[in-house]
Amino acid sequence: MTTTAAPARPYQHYVYAYPHKTAYRPLPERPALADVWAGEPRDALSFYAHVPFCEVRCGFCNLFTRVGAPEGLTGRYLDALERQARAVREALGEEAPVRFANAAFGGGTPTFLEAAELTRLCDIAERLMGVDLRAVPFSVEASPATATADRLAVLAERGATRLSLGVQTFVEAEARAAVRPQRRADVEAALGRIRDAALPVLNIDLIYGIEGQTAASWRRSLDAALAWRPEEIYLYPLYVRPLTGLGRQGRAGGTGEAPDADLAWDRERLARYREGRDHLLSLGYEQRSMRMFRRADAPAQGPDDYACQTDGMIGLGCGARSYTSSLHYAFDYAVAMPEVRGIIDAYTATRDFSRAVHGRAVDGDEARRRHLLQSLLQAAGLPVVEYRERFGTTPEEDFPRELAELVERGWLAEEDEGRTLRLTPEGLAHSDAVGPPFFSPAVRAAMADHELR
Numbered sequence: 001m002t003t004t005a006a007p008a009r010p011y012q013h014y015v016y017a018y019p020h021k022t023a024y025r026p027l028p029e030r031p032a033l034a035d036v037w038a039g040e041p042r043d044a045l046s047f048y049a050h051v052p053f054c055e056v057r058c059g060f061c062n063l064f065t066r067v068g069a070p071e072g073l074t075g076r077y078l079d080a081l082e083r084q085a086r087a088v089r090e091a092l093g094e095e096a097p098v099r100f101a102n103a104a105f106g107g108g109t110p111t112f113l114e115a116a117e118l119t120r121l122c123d124i125a126e127r128l129m130g131v132d133l134r135a136v137p138f139s140v141e142a143s144p145a146t147a148t149a150d151r152l153a154v155l156a157e158r159g160a161t162r163l164s165l166g167v168q169t170f171v172e173a174e175a176r177a178a179v180r181p182q183r184r185a186d187v188e189a190a191l192g193r194i195r196d197a198a199l200p201v202l203n204i205d206l207i208y209g210i211e212g213q214t215a216a217s218w219r220r221s222l223d224a225a226l227a228w229r230p231e232e233i234y235l236y237p238l239y240v241r242p243l244t245g246l247g248r249q250g251r252a253g254g255t256g257e258a259p260d261a262d263l264a265w266d267r268e269r270l271a272r273y274r275e276g277r278d279h280l281l282s283l284g285y286e287q288r289s290m291r292m293f294r295r296a297d298a299p300a301q302g303p304d305d306y307a308c309q310t311d312g313m314i315g316l317g318c319g320a321r322s323y324t325s326s327l328h329y330a331f332d333y334a335v336a337m338p339e340v341r342g343i344i345d346a347y348t349a350t351r352d353f354s355r356a357v358h359g360r361a362v363d364g365d366e367a368r369r370r371h372l373l374q375s376l377l378q379a380a381g382l383p384v385v386e387y388r389e390r391f392g393t394t395p396e397e398d399f400p401r402e403l404a405e406l407v408e409r410g411w412l413a414e415e416d417e418g419r420t421l422r423l424t425p426e427g428l429a430h431s432d433a434v435g436p437p438f439f440s441p442a443v444r445a446a447m448a449d450h451e452l453r
Helices: 073-092 114-129 149-158 172-177 185-199 216-226 261-281 336-349 363-376 384-391 400-409 425-429 441-448
Strands: 045-051 101-108 138-142 164-169 199-207 232-237 285-287 292-295 312-315 327-330 357-363 412-415 420-423
Touching: 045 114, 073 114, 073 312, 073 336, 149 185, 164 185, 164 232, 164 327, 199 216, 199 261, 216 261, 216 336, 232 261, 261 285, 261 292, 261 425, 363 384, 363 420, 400 412, 412 425, 420 425
Parallel strands: 045 101, 045 312, 101 138, 138 164, 164 199, 199 232
Antiparallel strands: 232 292, 285 292, 327 357, 412 420
């Protein structure tokens, strides 16, 4: 299809949640959690626990995490997380049954915690929050250095169905370029331990666009990962964000008008993406989103009736978010190490977790945008009837200009006689350009006004 639309940079913004956390602000009214959750459905909640510690910080990382932990800090953090769990469970009340449909530990690196501390984290989830970890999909993130046999044994015994290992590259020169010190032998040893632990689903994260990466070296990383027959592989484009190690080095990926170097980098990343996608598809993997590929014969992780577009989420920990139908809330957010340490210290000193302190209200317009984004950016697409049943309108009525532009670019198609809006293969490839046009003016303004720290 020929398009008259101006070229769009393919790597603008990774939309894993909407509104973005940089649009959150302090909540002046500090609403009580009991009021925030009053009347909210709670029969299919998602549970997330955030562990903001890593043994090293990669050059590309802008997640909320700190390097290492002084003596006793992880224990104090779990103490605070336990206080928060008690406050949240009390706020949910007993008027309606509370049921969790899935669970995840993320970070940071949850397996930074020692085995006994991981056991305690599982106990908090089960005994205080009421999450049946052995009965729901339960995912945990890990790094090669922290995927030790004793930690993996805890996770296997407590019912973890998925272990996601951040490898990023099997090429040591690329790891150094990404400021990610690791040896391939250590990565392979960690993968062996994970397979020995017999967790049902292994995911391996890989990154394309690293300085010095070529088609040949990218294929070597892909094939090294595939040798372990992972049930899932995530392919991430490298982003260089402010205040990260690579950002401070002045690497490619600036904002504003794209210089020639950035445009060339865009072309390289798109080429690597297509090479990785086509290679995985040829080997029996199914594409679930721009980033996620799942082996066609991978085992199901168990029942999962959680719908990210409509169901609520409970997040514990100072880097976690919680979602209701009308409010998204969390704690403060930063990237720079001094600021991150200060927020963690404030969290561990908090005694009263009964109120939401930082977040953003979600009105009807924002709910429409969120529902569309959370659906459209998945390979399965957006069922129009679900949207109409929820909002009384159609996506075309609410977002005619944005959707028409996607069609003009050849990125969006109507399928099943108009019952589904689905991104084309090129639309999926440009997912990080598809999402931002649907951000509301208010969210755009708040993100632009966010103070980098």
